[in-house]
Amino acid sequence: MLILGIESSCDETGVALYDTEAGGKLVSHALHSQVALHAEYGGVVPELASRDHIRRTAPLLRKVLADSGCALSSVKAIAYTQGPGLAGALLVGAAFAEGLASSLGIPTVPVHHLEGHLLSPLLSRRPPTFPFIALLVSGGHSQLMRVSGVGQYELLGETLDDAAGEAFDKTAKLLGLPYPGGPALAELAEKGRPETVTLPRPMLNSGDLNFSFSGLKTAVLTAVRELGELEDQQRADIARGFQEAIVDVLVKKSMRAMKETGLKQLVVAGGVGANRELRRQLDARAAKVRVSVFYPELEFCTDNGAMIALAGALRFQAGLSIKTAGAFAVRPRWPLTELNGRG
Ligand code: KG4
């Protein structure tokens, strides 16, 4: 059974087709990133994002259909990101999906964006099995969750202020790096000297599984002010120090979650999961305690349509969230744990 997935929550338009037959497989997917569009503003401009989603969605749909050789009439349900995200951007994907599904006489499956991220490692060749712990680190969220099945999420800990991706982005801005800051900062950190700039590890020993990253950004600001005019090597050293601190906290808290729950599979999802140093450190620590770490393919770490098609397909198969196409509402703010036990 073919499920179409549409993602439009922020600055990426993603469309994908997922086939539930024979254990399930991604048939085709296409993505348009708005990075170039927002670059000159130093961040995402919501109205421009919405308008661009309007321009991109139909051509991307035509592309995934052409690439797969599938006819639109063979699609059995349309999944789309209902939230959280930018209201206008969400409205574009939702209206497109609901209108198209109406015209085809098929149901829709509204999907939670973070559920898409959480389940995205299931798209890889070596998928995890339920239950597992998920470290969800995106631009808007930093959470540790226990995932027992589709729609069964227990929040173990989360950030009390900035998300990990947000901290990367804000720190990148402080260092004068272009948007999108996270990948640029990570790249600069690779050129920094290890342990040259030591920054605080917020809440490392708080005894729980929560995070706090806003103080880290302030520490970078202080370091930048103290040094005055920065040389290239100094900027790289600060970037490295920042990355070391944030990775250290994420790794130690993740390992703590593994120890407390006794589970042996850790899934890393969300844009910051693309960070190479995070992957290196997690792999090294996990190997020592016999924990397996699962990452989505790099292209599915950041926002994409494939994870929405997958989450939609799994929900559809489980008989969850299926609705008659037509009237709809988006949910720009929507805690993931509200999904628990809801049909
Ligand atoms: O999951 P995502 O694509 O969008 C949200 O749902 O938020 O995550 C985007 C975030 C941004 O903050 C971006 O700077 C960060 O992920 N990011 C990275 C890297 N690639 C993306 N942060 C650190 N290192 C990276 N390589």
Ligand code: ZN
């Ligand atoms: Zn995302």
